[in-house]
Amino acid sequence: MTVSRHQPMNEELLSAYLDNEVTDEERALVEAAIAADPAIAWQVDSLRQTIHLLQELPALTLPRAFTIEAIVTEAKRQEAIRTPAPNMGAPNMGAPNMGAPNIGKKPAFAQQASNEDQTGDWWQWLQQIWQGGNLPLRNAAALAFTLMLVLLVSNRFVAPYQPPGSQENTPIIIQTATNGTGSGNRTANSASTKVTAQLETTPLLESSGTASTTQPPVASVIQEQAIETTSEKLPVQTETTTAESTAMTLRGSVRGPGADEDDLTGGSPNAAMQSAQSEGAASPMQDSARTAMTASFAQSANASTSLTTALSTTVITNHNAQNQTTTVLTLTPTVTVTLTDSVMVEAMTPSVSLSTDITESLEQPTPTEAIRDEVTNRAGSTNRWLEWAQLITALCAVVLGGLWWRSRE
Amino acid sequence: MQMISAPSSDEQQIIMRATAGETQAFNLLVLKYQDIAYSVAYRMLRDEAAAADVVQDSFIKAFRALAGFQGGNFRSWLMRIVANTCYDVLRAQQRRATDSLDDLAVDHDHIPSLVDRAESPESYAERMELNHFIEAGIHTLPPEQRLALVLCDIHGYAYEEIAEIAGLPMGTVKSRISRARLRLRDYLLNKPELLPASFRP
Numbered sequence: 001m002t003v004s005r006h007q008p009m010n011e012e013l014l015s016a017y018l019d020n021e022v023t024d025e026e027r028a029l030v031e032a033a034i035a036a037d038p039a040i041a042w043q044v045d046s047l048r049q050t051i052h053l054l055q056e057l058p059a060l061t062l063p064r065a066f067t068i069e070a071i072v073t074e075a076k077r078q079e080a081i082r083t084p085a086p087n088m089g090a091p092n093m094g095a096p097n098m099g100a101p102n103i104g105k106k107p108a109f110a111q112q113a114s115n116e117d118q119t120g121d122w123w124q125w126l127q128q129i130w131q132g133g134n135l136p137l138r139n140a141a142a143l144a145f146t147l148m149l150v151l152l153v154s155n156r157f158v159a160p161y162q163p164p165g166s167q168e169n170t171p172i173i174i175q176t177a178t179n180g181t182g183s184g185n186r187t188a189n190s191a192s193t194k195v196t197a198q199l200e201t202t203p204l205l206e207s208s209g210t211a212s213t214t215q216p217p218v219a220s221v222i223q224e225q226a227i228e229t230t231s232e233k234l235p236v237q238t239e240t241t242t243a244e245s246t247a248m249t250l251r252g253s254v255r256g257p258g259a260d261e262d263d264l265t266g267g268s269p270n271a272a273m274q275s276a277q278s279e280g281a282a283s284p285m286q287d288s289a290r291t292a293m294t295a296s297f298a299q300s301a302n303a304s305t306s307l308t309t310a311l312s313t314t315v316i317t318n319h320n321a322q323n324q325t326t327t328v329l330t331l332t333p334t335v336t337v338t339l340t341d342s343v344m345v346e347a348m349t350p351s352v353s354l355s356t357d358i359t360e361s362l363e364q365p366t367p368t369e370a371i372r373d374e375v376t377n378r379a380g381s382t383n384r385w386l387e388w389a390q391l392i393t394a395l396c397a398v399v400l401g402g403l404w405w406r407s408r409e
Numbered sequence: 410m411q412m413i414s415a416p417s418s419d420e421q422q423i424i425m426r427a428t429a430g431e432t433q434a435f436n437l438l439v440l441k442y443q444d445i446a447y448s449v450a451y452r453m454l455r456d457e458a459a460a461a462d463v464v465q466d467s468f469i470k471a472f473r474a475l476a477g478f479q480g481g482n483f484r485s486w487l488m489r490i491v492a493n494t495c496y497d498v499l500r501a502q503q504r505r506a507t508d509s510l511d512d513l514a515v516d517h518d519h520i521p522s523l524v525d526r527a528e529s530p531e532s533y534a535e536r537m538e539l540n541h542f543i544e545a546g547i548h549t550l551p552p553e554q555r556l557a558l559v560l561c562d563i564h565g566y567a568y569e570e571i572a573e574i575a576g577l578p579m580g581t582v583k584s585r586i587s588r589a590r591l592r593l594r595d596y597l598l599n600k601p602e603l604l605p606a607s608f609r610p
Contacts (some may be wrong), residue, residue: 016587
C-alpha cells in the first residue's frame with residue numbers, strides 16, 4: 001500500500017526504516033512523513049509494536065538434546081519402537097541407525113557418510129528411494145499405472161476381447177476358390193460381421209448346360225454349404241445385387257458354434273458338404289443364406305443351365321455333380337465363372353466389394369492374394385504386442401507401486 | 410539488529426576439529442546453535458516433534474556435509490540447512506495433507522515457554538493467550554515470509570544474513586519482511602482486546 005501523500009514512501013520503506021536498513025536520505029524522508037501525516041505515524045508505530053510483540057515471544061525449551069550422543073540415544077530408542085523393516089544397509093534420516101555410541105571416535109553415520117562418498121551418489125539416491133518418499137518414483141508409478149490403463153482401453157478399441165468359448169466370437173471361415181485351383185481360408189470375427197457382396201454383372205454368355213465332363217466339386221472349400229439352384233434363362237441385364245446376411249445367418253451357414261455345429265454343417269468338410277447338400281438337413285439359417293445368395297446369382301447369371309452353387313459365407317461356388325456345366329463362382333474381388341470342360345468363359349467380370357468389419361488375422365493364409373489383401377491382419381500382431389506391453393507394464397506398476405507404498409513412511 | 414559476525418577463531422578451530430571427525434567438537438557446535446535451530450524450526454512448523462526431527466536431521470546433514478563447508482558464516486550455513494529441511498517437511502505435509510493431533514487437542518499445560526513466577530495468574534493467562542495468538546498469526550504466513558519474519562524479528566538476523574540463508578537478493582528479503590509484518594499486524598488487529606492500547610488504531 002502506497003502512502004498517498006508521500007509517493008516515494010511505501011510500507012517496505014517503513015519496515016526497512018524500523019530495521020535501520022535505510023539510507024540517511026530515506027530516513028529523513030520517513031521521519032518527515034511521520035511528522036506530517038498521523039496515518040503514517042500510526043503505520044510505523046503499529047509495525048514497531050508488532051515487532052516488539054514478536055521479540056517478546058518467550059524462548060522455547062528444547063524437547064531433547066541434539067548432541068551426537070543424544071542423537072544416538074534417540075535413534076536407538078526410536079529403533080526399538082519402530083517395527084523392524086527391511087534394511088538395505090541404508091541410513092534412515094528419520095531414525096538413523098548409527099550403531100552404539102562410540103565417544104571419541106568418528107560416529108557410525110560419519111563413517112557411513114565417508115563410505116557413501118566412495119560408493120557414489122547413485123547408491124545414495126537408491127537408498128533415498130528405498131528409504132523415504134521420492135517424488136520421481138511416485139510420478140513413475142503413476143505414469144506406469146496410466147500407461148497400463150491406456151493400454152487396456154486401447155486394446156478394447158483395437159481388438160475386442162474374445163473370451164474363449166464365447167458364441168459371439170466364433171470365427172467364420174470364409175473360403176474362396178479361384179478357378180478351382182486354390183482355396184483360401186480366412187477367419188473373421190463374427191461378433192458383428194455383416195457381409196455384403198455386391199455383384200455387378202455384365203451380360204456375357206448364353207450357354208446351355210451340355211458339358212460332357214464334370215467339374216469336381218470344390219473339395220478344397222471347407223465347411224461350405226451347397227445350394228442347388230436352377231436358374232432359367234434370364235434376360236441379359238446388368239444389375240447390382242447385394243446379398244446381406246446377418247451374423248447369425250453367416251454362422252449358421254458356415255459353422256455353428258458349440259453343440260449346434262455338427263447339426264448344421266458337420267464337424268468336417270465332408271460332413272459339411274453332405275449336410276449342405278441334403279435339403280432335409282437344411283436349417284432355417286441355411287435357408288436364409290440360400291435365399292439371399294440364390295436371388296443374387298439368379299439375377300446375375302444369364303445362363304440356361306442348371307447351376308449348383310456352393311455357398312460359403314460370402315463365397316458362392318457351384319458344382320455340378322450330374323455331368324452338367326459346373327460353374328464356380330467365387331466372390332473374390334474378381335469373380336469368375338468357370339465353365340468346365342467345353343468352355344471356359346469369363347462369364348462375369350463383376351466388381352465385387354466385400355465389406356466386413358473383420359478384425360482377426362488370417363488363419364492359415366493361402367495363396368489367394370485377393371482375399372489376403374482384403375483382410376486386415378494387423379489385429380493379431382497388435383494383440384500380441386499389447387499383451388506383452390500390458391504384462392511388462394503391469395510388472396513395472398507392481399514393483400513401483402510396492403516401492404511407493406514403502407516410501408510412504 | 411544483529412550484524413553478521415565473523416566466526417571467531419575458536420569457532421573456526423572447533424569447526425576444523427569437527428570436520429576431522431571429532432565428535433566433541435561437533436557437539437560444541439550443536440550446543441551453541443541447537444536453541445536457535447529449534448526455535449526457527451518450531452516457528453516454521455509449529456510442531457514440537459517435527460521441529461525436533463528437523464533439527465536432528467539438520468545436524469546430521471551438517472555433520473555429513475561439514476567437509477564441504479567452505480568457511481564463512483557457519484551459523485548462516487547451518488540455518489540454511491535447517492530452513493531447507495523445514496521446507497522439505499512442509500512440502501511433505503502438503504502432499505500428505507495430514508492434521509496434527511496437537512492442533513486438535515492443545516496441551517495448555519505444556520506450552521514451550523518460560524514462566525515468570527512474578528506475574529499474576531491473570532496476566533500470565535493473558536500473555537499466554539497473546540503468545541498463542543501471535544504464534545498462530547505467524548503460522549498463517551506463507552513459509553517464505555514466515556522464515557524471513559522469524560529470522561529478522563524474533564532472532565534479530567540482519568537482512569544480509571537472511572538473504573544468505575534464504576539464498577535470495579536483498580530486495581526480496583526486504584519485501585518479504587515488510588509483507589509479513591503487515592499481514593501479521595492485520596491479523597493481530599482482529600483481536601484488539603489482546604493487544605496493548607497503543608497498538609489499536
